[in-house]
Amino acid sequence: MSEQAVQTYFRGLKSSIAQTSLYPSHHPGYVDAIAAGLAAARALVVEGGSARIAIKDDACYLDDELLPHASLAFASLLGMFLDRGVESMSLFGPILEDDYTGFVEFLIGLRSDPPDGGSIRLNEETLNGLDQSVSELQKSYLSAVGSLRRAGQRLAGAGSLELSPVMDAVDGLVDQSLSSGAASLLLSTISSHDEYTFYHSVNTCLIVVALARLVGLTRDEVVAIGAGAVLHDVGKVAIAHRTLNHPGRLSSDQWQEISMHPQEGAQAILAAGGSGHEIAAAVALEHHVRYDGLGYPHVPSRKEPHLFSSMVSVVDVYDALTSRRPYRRSHTPNRALQLLLQGAGTAFDPELVKLFIQMMGIFPPGSVLRLTNGEIVVVVEHGLDVPSLKGVILRDADGRDVEPTVLSISVDEVADQVSAESVGLEPAALINDPALAGLFAVLPSSRREGELAAG
Amino acid sequence: MSEGQSTGELTALTPNAALRALSMAWSAYELYPNPQQQPTFVAAVETLAKARDQIITFEIGAGRITCVDADLDLHQGSTGRLALRLFVHDVERLEVIGSPSADDLHALFSELALDEERVAANGGIAVALHAVGVGSIDIVQRGSMGRLIDPWSFGPVDSIDETVADPGLEVARGAIGSPEAADPEVLSLVYEEASAEAVAAAITTSAAGDVDKIAAVFISSYEMIHRISEVPEPGHKSHLERMLAAYQRTHAGRSPLATFVEAFFLLPRAAQARILELFLEHSDRVEYRLLIDQFAGIDLIELAQLLSPAGYERLTVYIREVMDTTEGAPEELLPLVRSAHDVEGLRIGVSEHVAEMLAAIESLPSTGSELRELLRDELRPGRARTTGLEVVRDLFECETRSDRFDRLVKSWTDTLVMLIRDGRIAQAARVLRQGKDIPEHSPVRMRAIEEGLAALTATQHLLLVEFYRDGEQREALVDLLSSFGVPTVERLIERLALEEDPSVRRSLVGLLAGLGRTHPQPILDGLSDERWYLVRNLVAVVTKLQSREAARRLEGLLVHPDDRVVSESLRAMAVADLERSSHHIISALEHPVSRVHETALIVLRTSASDAIDAEIHLALLQRNLTHEVVRRLVETLRDRDTVEGRNALASLASMRIRFRRRRRLVRRVVREVLGANHE
Structure with missing residues (x-):
């Protein structure tokens, strides 16, 4: 069993929940979702015969083993479990369809009682020895996603935004980013299918913070830009979910709807007020304005976007390109950088593109490379001198998993870059690997303070 | 070869023409969000309409299209792209049956544009077209490709079913x-x-x-x-x-x-x-x-x-x-x-590849520390406030939806309220200018803005009163509200009519007097209101305005049925232009209501004008005054102690009267006031 299997199970569960909420049992959407979810559940227990999943303190565990990546990527699903009082679930093969559908119906409230004594049992076993926990960086990440989610819910419901929890979350991210720079860039490769906007916003923030630190801004200045980055897409809350996730080409009405999110976000942020809201509002309004003045929204008297908005633009596009979306697959990091290069001077500020690529490297952290000897490595760090990369070997030449080993790689050793999905890897999961603890060690506080220029 | 070739009386559609039409329509679909409205798309549909009862069959290969009935011209780029999309969707054969409508073509292209795995998972293009009732385009797909790679799976490719054992x-x-x-x-x-x-x-x-x-x-x-x-x-x-x-x-x-x-x-x-x-x-x-x-x-x-x-x-x-x-x-x-x-x-x-990228990166400009300084300048606290103002202005300029514009105005006025509440009147003025002082605003938008501001004053009048009473920021507040526009004055006037607290009314009168310097018309228009209590208060506003022009508008109120309005009007006129209004004041001495002639007496008594003595003298001689009014006028003359006044009194005390009771009264009162020395 592996974290990937659990993630597949969670994914299937989310789809089953969504379809059960929408459709009757004879609907093809429901039938397909249940079939896929059931298959994923069965796959989880096919080898071992049983599986125990527990949720505690924003993290989930499989048979006492922390699943850091799943904890992040499925935070909302875990929250749903806890809301329904599910702190653990035990799956026993073969998973029966009635038990699976009963569990789904219980989660969404169609049933008041959970499955009883079947192949899926809830809260029957307490798991001991949960001495692992997600890292502080991941906690900050989760906190930021949660703050953004709640802010978005409040905006959608009450029509107003409360910024202070979001700003607090950005504060936490900045601190953690300072102490775990390499890990924060790796963590930014995480994504969520149905909460894309929130995860994308936090990822953008993490990368922008790193870029701002590289430029040499003070902590307060970094926080100000970070807040703008984390809120840049808050206006999308006002856009219908079906439009945001529409597969394929957008109609002109849908395009019009989506193109309004900068104004929506800026208005909401201005109305919220508070420290730093002006910068965040400007970023929200300008992050789709191109370097050459085109883009949207169109402001007749505008001269050029603010530099900090342009910085967020570059990172926004990079993360969007490297994220999987309902309407297209993700680009590899290197390909995303190529696209940024192509747009330098027209869509993007060329200086910022240069700085960004220098920070990320030709093969940014999270890139999955096939070496000339056939090994598969994930880039975890690079020096500003491009020929030098630091990577972690994860697969040998025969494609077998190996104990993660850190090594320095020269570009000459790289045969190819592949997408993480194609080889079934999760770069962000590396930050929790005990074998790599030294690689992502927290910096001493004296060095953290020294990294930021004096205010 | 011509587009169509005659077959009897009907002009048939050739396969080349049909393919060109399909390609043109596909190209329009690729380029435009509204392809069906594009001329090329429309022309393609019209061309395909010539197919009528024909069935034109295309075989789809790897990046190519063939037709058993004709040699096809495949040089168009759009044809190649169309062929590719059909191929990746496992289309083996495409038949045009009769005349496909624009909707039929759009349905086909919509499916072609989607991810092929997604379409295949739902049964393929043929199933999709059948589901929406497209009968003019028939798709024959290749054999099943088995379960495709799950794009959301992080695991390796699942086993792909082999279809036919070879x-x-x-x-x-x-x-x-x-x-x-x-x-x-x-x-x-x-x-x-x-x-x-x-x-x-x-x-x-x-x-x-x-x-x-x-x-x-x-x-x-x-x-x-x-x-x-x-x-x-x-x-x-x-x-x-x-x-x-x-x-x-x-x-x-x-x-x-x-x-x-x-x-x-x-x-x-x-x-x-x-x-x-x-x-x-x-x-x-x-x-x-x-x-x-x-x-x-x-x-x-x-x-x-x-x-x-x-x-x-x-x-x-x-x-x-x-x-x-x-x-x-x-x-x-x-x-x-x-x-x-x-x-x-x-x-x-x-x-x-890396070398190419490095060269491209190297060719980009680099400013080094300048970038940091530019960013730091943008982020400094003082600059951030300006940034906020710029965002306000940009929002007002770019918002094109009327409902959203109204919401923007509401949000903007809420910000103004917050700033006023915090005592940041100067900042509120800056925020106001960012939203209002935009030359591109249409009259409709400007009206919406001014109405929004007026709504602010209507709901926040107590806040405004509080700041007005404060005194320190009074003028700044008045300037700010003056910039709100005429609807604000109108709204405050209405507020004045409804306000029950006298102290608040007084403050509103003062506030309106300040606004009236810039926008007098609403106040003057309000003088025609049917509510006497409002008119009286507006007259008080006019009094504070000290405007001759405004005062002239009060003349009509001297015959107002409410004596308080008359009194207040007199006072306002006297304050604004005593000389011009003295006639009215003197006339008011004969008003049957004591309040009115009392007001006239007070105005005369407190006036500093030299002409008053003559006016009083004349009034005593000509007007039909009560005993009390006569006494008060005489005392006024005495107390003013001017040369003209003393001469008037002497004249009145010694005037010879025959059969004029009125004058006899005046003479007697003068003698009483002046005392026994005067016989």
């Missing part, structure tokens, strides 16, 4: 993992560096020309070359070990890969397809992957068409990995795959 393929598959079946003759030729032709010939001879066996011989020989250490049979092992040893001594370990690659292309095409199919099936094995990596993309294009659906899918996965992309069909990508004879070639490719 006995020939099974023969070749039997060679997988069976190096012992390698033909020694073939191996010896490879070791001896025989030509590729000789090796290919040996393979073909060994298999007696049977395509499936050729593939099997090739595979087993290839496996043996790469796995000589795992030869199971002792006999073979000794023989092959000897050969390998000899080979290695001679060639210092040089890979025989090139020989196999060259020989591969000399084998029958069907055998090549078999071999490629199986190598793709087992591409996780290094030695198989090594061979495939040697092929240039162009080499594989022809073979791609001979693969089974499952093999084609595996080729797609392989090519996308090679090209470092997650999109594209083999026909699009294969031409871009460079030939690589060994891993060194691949490494060069990456190095070249």
Whole structure:
């Protein structure tokens, strides 16, 4: 069993929940979702015969083993479990369809009682020895996603935004980013299918913070830009979910709807007020304005976007390109950088593109490379001198998993870059690997303070 | 060839014309969000309308379209793109039946534009078109490709169902993992560096020309070359070990890969397809992957068409990995795959790519520390406030939706309220200007803005009163509210009418007086209101205005049925222009209501004008005044103690009266006021 299997199970569960909420049992959407979810559940227990999943303190565990990546990527699903009082679930093969559908119906409230004594049992076993926990960086990440989610819910419901929890979350991210720079860039490769906007916003923030630190801004200045980055897409809350996730080409009405999110976000942020809201509002309004003045929204008297908005633009596009979306697959990091290069001077500020690529490297952290000897490595760090990369070997030449080993790689050793999905890897999961603890060690506080220029 | 050719009385549509029309429509769909409204799309539909009862059949191949009834012109780029999309969606045949409507075409293109795996998961294009009732375009799809790669799965590709067991393929598959079946003759030729032709010939001879066996011989020989250490049979092992040893001594370990690659292309095409199919099936094995990596993309294009659906899918996965992309069909990508004879070639490719990127990066400008300083300047606290104002202005300029504009105004006025509440009147004024002082505002928008501001004052009047009473920021507040516009004054006037608290009313009067300096008209218009209490208060506003023009408008109120209005009007007129209003004041001395003549008396008494004495004197002589009024006037003259006043009193005290009771009264009162000295 592996974290990937659990993630597949969670994914299937989310789809089953969504379809059960929408459709009757004879609907093809429901039938397909249940079939896929059931298959994923069965796959989880096919080898071992049983599986125990527990949720505690924003993290989930499989048979006492922390699943850091799943904890992040499925935070909302875990929250749903806890809301329904599910702190653990035990799956026993073969998973029966009635038990699976009963569990789904219980989660969404169609049933008041959970499955009883079947192949899926809830809260029957307490798991001991949960001495692992997600890292502080991941906690900050989760906190930021949660703050953004709640802010978005409040905006959608009450029509107003409360910024202070979001700003607090950005504060936490900045601190953690300072102490775990390499890990924060790796963590930014995480994504969520149905909460894309929130995860994308936090990822953008993490990368922008790193870029701002590289430029040499003070902590307060970094926080100000970070807040703008984390809120840049808050206006999308006002856009219908079906439009945001529409597969394929957008109609002109849908395009019009989506193109309004900068104004929506800026208005909401201005109305919220508070420290730093002006910068965040400007970023929200300008992050789709191109370097050459085109883009949207169109402001007749505008001269050029603010530099900090342009910085967020570059990172926004990079993360969007490297994220999987309902309407297209993700680009590899290197390909995303190529696209940024192509747009330098027209869509993007060329200086910022240069700085960004220098920070990320030709093969940014999270890139999955096939070496000339056939090994598969994930880039975890690079020096500003491009020929030098630091990577972690994860697969040998025969494609077998190996104990993660850190090594320095020269570009000459790289045969190819592949997408993480194609080889079934999760770069962000590396930050929790005990074998790599030294690689992502927290910096001493004296060095953290020294990294930021004096205010 | 003409677009149509006559068949009797009907002009039929030629396949070329139909294909051009389809291509044009597809091109319009690719380019525009509203393709059905594009002229090219409309023209395409009109062209296809000529099909009437025809059925035009197109066969779809790998990047090409053919028609059994005609030679097709495929030079249009859009035709090639259309063909590719049809191909990746496993369309084998497309039939145009009759006249497809614009909606029919749009439905087809909508499906073509989607991710092919997604469409396939839902049954394919044919199913999709049938579901929406498209009958004018018939799609015949190729055989099922099995379950496709789950794009959301992080795991390896699930097993792909083979559709029809191919006995020939099974023969070749039997060679997988069976190096012992390698033909020694073939191996010896490879070791001896025989030509590729000789090796290919040996393979073909060994298999007696049977395509499936050729593939099997090739595979087993290839496996043996790469796995000589795992030869199971002792006999073979000794023989092959000897050969390998000899080979290695001679060639210092040089890979025989090139020989196999060259020989591969000399084998029958069907055998090549078999071999490629199986190598793709087992591409996780290094030695198989090594061979495939040697092929240039162009080499594989022809073979791609001979693969089974499952093999084609595996080729797609392989090519996308090679090209470092997650999109594209083999026909699009294969031409871009460079030939690589060994891993060194691949490494060069990456190095070249990196070098190109580095050169591109180097060509970009770099400002170093200037960038930091520019950013820091943008982020400094004082600048941030300006940034907020700029955002306000930008929002007002770019918001085009009327409902959203109204919401923007509401949000903006809420900000103003917050700033006023915090005592930041100057900042509120700046925020106000950002939203209001935009030349591009249409009259409608300006009205909406002013109405929004007026609504603010209506709901926040107590806040405004509080600040007005404060005194310190009174003028700033008045200036700010003056900038709100006329509707604000109107709203405050209405507030004044409704306010029950006298102290608040007084403050509102003062506030309106301040606003009236800029916007007097609403106040003057309000003087015609039916509510006397409002009119009276507005007259008080006019009093504070001290405007002659305004005062002139009060003359009409001197006959107002409410005496308080009359009194207040008198006072206002006197304050604004005593000389002009003195006649009215004197006339008011005869008003039957005491309040009114009392007001007139007070005005006369407190006036500093030199002309007052003469006026009073005249009034005493000519007006029909009560005893009390006479006394008050006389006392006023006395107390003013002017030369004219004293002369008037002396004249009045000594005037000879015959049969004029009124004058007798005046004389008596004057004598009483002046005392016994005056007889």
